[in-house]
Amino acid sequence: MCTMIVDNIKATGSAKGRDGWFSITDISVSYDHPFHAPLEHALNIDFMARAESGFQRISAELTAADALELIKSIEKVLSEAESREIPLDTDILKAS
């Protein structure tokens, strides 16, 4: 792990980890040696819960080319939602 290229964002959402669903607090994106993918460097995405109750994570290790395709795919899907005037929800729904 020698590039130390990393970027972090605060995030809201859910991810399904080893012990079931958890609430995401942070997403960490790095381009560095992966733990598992057979690549020297990978675009690593960690969906994380950094909570007092403990740390949870699900991860993906992608080729750089596939990561760029993923960006396009996300933009395409959200763009279609906008064009169909489907609201892009940013607020967590509160249970009544």
Next chain:
Amino acid sequence: MYTTDQYESMIAETISLTGANGDTISAYIARPLGNGPFPAVVLIHHIPGWDEWNREATRRFAHHGYIAICPNLYERYGHGTPEDVAAQVRSDGGVADAQVMADVQAAVDFVNSLPNSTARTAVFGTCSGGRHVMLAAAQVKGLAAGIDCWGGRVIMSDEDLNEKMPVAPISLTEEVACPILGLFGNDDQSPPADQVDTHEQALKAAGKEYEFHRYDDAGHGFMYYHAPMYRQAAAVDGWAKIWDFLERRLG
């Protein structure tokens, strides 16, 4: 050299050390049983964490007659699988060099104080641990040798320096206080071959004792037998170079 008529025994266990800032940290120690006295090796784990490869390497050094200890440099992040702990460290941009050096100093002091130690101790590290070896060679007291395996970011631009990593290891070359063994793959991207050239030239210009061995058809982490970058011939020769170097430098 091992022969089949030898009695062989070792103990390997997790212990606690007092590391940087007085923190209690875990360390994995493997050591031959007997009066010895034995020379020692401190392993600095790589950014993937205090993982199985480093534990196996620790036992391998003990198998070859060294007291070997690998401190958990990520102790402050709590416990979990090595990958999950390391992912938090990666997200935070690594751990501070000063903290690592203090933890390594604690491990060196511990093994040098053991009653069956010769107090001749080497430091060994791969990847980010190789970079830490070059820092330790200049900053940690009580070292007799250093083994830098494909340590990247020994050379750093001013933009790469930050609060956690305020100094490029190559800038401390004059202070390197022990002989260095360097093992590198010529296809590595971090460190690339031209940076290894520059590093070697700096050691030579400073009059330091060093030996670099470089392998064609090998890149980063060529000794990691659990990963596709493993290169059998380079790995076997690299380990042979390590045993030879330690025999000469630690006795």
